[in-house]
Amino acid sequence: MNSKLLSNIARFIILVFLQVLILNNINFLGYINPYLYVLFLLLYPFAGNQSLFLFLSFLLGLSVDIFEDSGGINAAACLVAAFVRPNLLRFSFGISYDHQNIRLAATPFGSKLSYVFLMVLIHHFVLFSLEMFSFSHILLVLKKTLFSSIFTVIVILLSLTLFSKKYR
Amino acid sequence: MQQIFNFLIRNKNSILFLILFVVSVFLTIQNHAFHKSRFVSSANFVTGGVYSWSSNINTYLHLDEYNERLLEENNKLRNIISNINDSISIEKQLDSTSFEGDYLFRTARVINNNFTKVDNYLTLNRGEKSGIEQEYGVITSQGIVGIVDRVNDNYSRVISILNSRSRINAQLNKSNHFGSLVWNGKDPNIVQLIDVPRQAPLQKGDTIITGGRSLIFPKGLPIGSIQDFTLDQTQSYYTINIKLFNDMTNIGYVYVIENVNKEEVEKLQEPNEQ
Numbered sequence: 001m002n003s004k005l006l007s008n009i010a011r012f013i014i015l016v017f018l019q020v021l022i023l024n025n026i027n028f029l030g031y032i033n034p035y036l037y038v039l040f041l042l043l044y045p046f047a048g049n050q051s052l053f054l055f056l057s058f059l060l061g062l063s064v065d066i067f068e069d070s071g072g073i074n075a076a077a078c079l080v081a082a083f084v085r086p087n088l089l090r091f092s093f094g095i096s097y098d099h100q101n102i103r104l105a106a107t108p109f110g111s112k113l114s115y116v117f118l119m120v121l122i123h124h125f126v127l128f129s130l131e132m133f134s135f136s137h138i139l140l141v142l143k144k145t146l147f148s149s150i151f152t153v154i155v156i157l158l159s160l161t162l163f164s165k166k167y168r
Numbered sequence: 169m170q171q172i173f174n175f176l177i178r179n180k181n182s183i184l185f186l187i188l189f190v191v192s193v194f195l196t197i198q199n200h201a202f203h204k205s206r207f208v209s210s211a212n213f214v215t216g217g218v219y220s221w222s223s224n225i226n227t228y229l230h231l232d233e234y235n236e237r238l239l240e241e242n243n244k245l246r247n248i249i250s251n252i253n254d255s256i257s258i259e260k261q262l263d264s265t266s267f268e269g270d271y272l273f274r275t276a277r278v279i280n281n282n283f284t285k286v287d288n289y290l291t292l293n294r295g296e297k298s299g300i301e302q303e304y305g306v307i308t309s310q311g312i313v314g315i316v317d318r319v320n321d322n323y324s325r326v327i328s329i330l331n332s333r334s335r336i337n338a339q340l341n342k343s344n345h346f347g348s349l350v351w352n353g354k355d356p357n358i359v360q361l362i363d364v365p366r367q368a369p370l371q372k373g374d375t376i377i378t379g380g381r382s383l384i385f386p387k388g389l390p391i392g393s394i395q396d397f398t399l400d401q402t403q404s405y406y407t408i409n410i411k412l413f414n415d416m417t418n419i420g421y422v423y424v425i426e427n428v429n430k431e432e433v434e435k436l437q438e439p440n441e442q
Contacts (some may be wrong), residue, residue, distance in 0.1 A: 017218075020218075021218070021222050024282075027283075027284050027417075030284070030355075030356070031284045033284065050181050051180060051181055051184055054181060054184050054185055054188065055184070055188070058188045058191075058192065061192070062192070065195070066212070066215055067215050067218075067219075067280075068282065068285075069199075069282070069287075069289040069291075069325065070196075070199065070285065070287070071192075071195045071196040071197075071198065071199025071200070072191065072192030072193065072194070072195030072196045072199070073192075073196050075188075075191075075192035075195070076189060076192035076193055076196065079185060079188050079189050079192060080189070083181075083185045130193070130196050131285055131286055131287075132286055132353075133196070133200060133286075137353075140353075
């Protein structure tokens with residue numbers, strides 16, 4: 001339990017720094033950035049305390065916001081994604097998830113992909129809607145959401161494969 | 169009473185979610201209001217420190233380019249100096265230790281630069297201790313960058329011209345028709361000049377300069393050249409797309425401009441209280 005706590009704290013800090021120092025400067029094709037820090041929301045223990053999880057995801061988004069000067073858009077996006085996570089878990093992995101302590105690396109690829117993709121899509125949609133803050137730019141919001149989501153999902157799946165220990 | 173507590177405990181996650189969501193939306197809205205973003209900004213001790221550390225490393229990679237830019241600027245200034253006949257005035261300027269002009273320039277380094285969002289900011293490695301204050305203009309040798317909006321001891325935050333809330337007075341080089349410089353959030357190399365009257369003589373490639381009607385930028389700094397222009401819906405004002413001279417995606421060192429006479433002019437423009 002203790003090592004799990006430490007690894008989550010380390011992941012939090014590393015992801016924030018990775019995001020603001022490197023990934024926010026990629027700007028592929030002018031505006032597409034991967035938002036890898038969503039990985040923290042994906043990997044947080046499934047059986048963990050939900051209230052603490054909401055608070056931590058708010059903190060995670062806010063730290064990125066402070067670096068990016070973007071008000072509270074990342075915080076709001078993380079919060080929404082964290083709030084809907086139990087429903088998405090149930091949708092992607094079936095009801096089994098709250099009984100067994102399943103590991104993300106050991107799940108079938110299809111359900112893993114749907115879980116990651118839906119989380120990222122929801123996070124990005126809230127993020128970009130709040131960034132634009134106007135209904136007249138809804139097409140631009142959708143375009144940014146789609147392309148950034150694809151990029152983010154690819155980067156997340158790659159890093160999941162790279163850093164998963166004892167793949168069984 | 170018991171039921172209320174039960175209700176609160178049962179829905180504690182939803183309530184926590186709602187509270188935090190309202191807080192973050194509040195921060196977002198506050199950030200959209202010019203000059204009011206008080207709580208969250210990158211011009212603070214921690215983020216400023218991290219950014220200046222990372223930019224220390226990054227600057228080494230661009231040293232060649234910065235040298236070239238300096239060389240170019242020196243060359244331009246040398247051309248101007250050697251063509252001035254009145255050499256006495258230059259010598260006087262070089263000798264004097266006191267400053268007599270209208271505008272005071274300071275140098276600073278950009279330690280963080282955004283250009284992909286709709287509202288972009290830059291962070292500079294100089295703050296109040298170096299004499300920088302709110303509403304000072306920020307330029308490079310090639311064009312304008314933005315306006316300082318928050319300052320603390322060692323760092324300051326600049327509202328980039330690539331920000332939906334930035335409005336800067338600009339005009340044509342060949343006539344005195346002026347408009348407001350805004351950005352539509354799409355291309356970081358193209359900004360828009362709006363509210364230019366229909367009778368203004370426009371041509372592709374014409375230069376746009378700062379207008380000097382605000383107290384922030386001196387008149388005549390180059391901004392960019394006209395790419396194309398259209399009349400707006402009322403058919404009486406032009407909207408002009410301007411290609412910027414400086415590359416907003418690649419800014420290393422900047423000049424911060426202080427208008428020395430600002431307070432005096434503002435006092436004059438103040439409406440009479442009585």
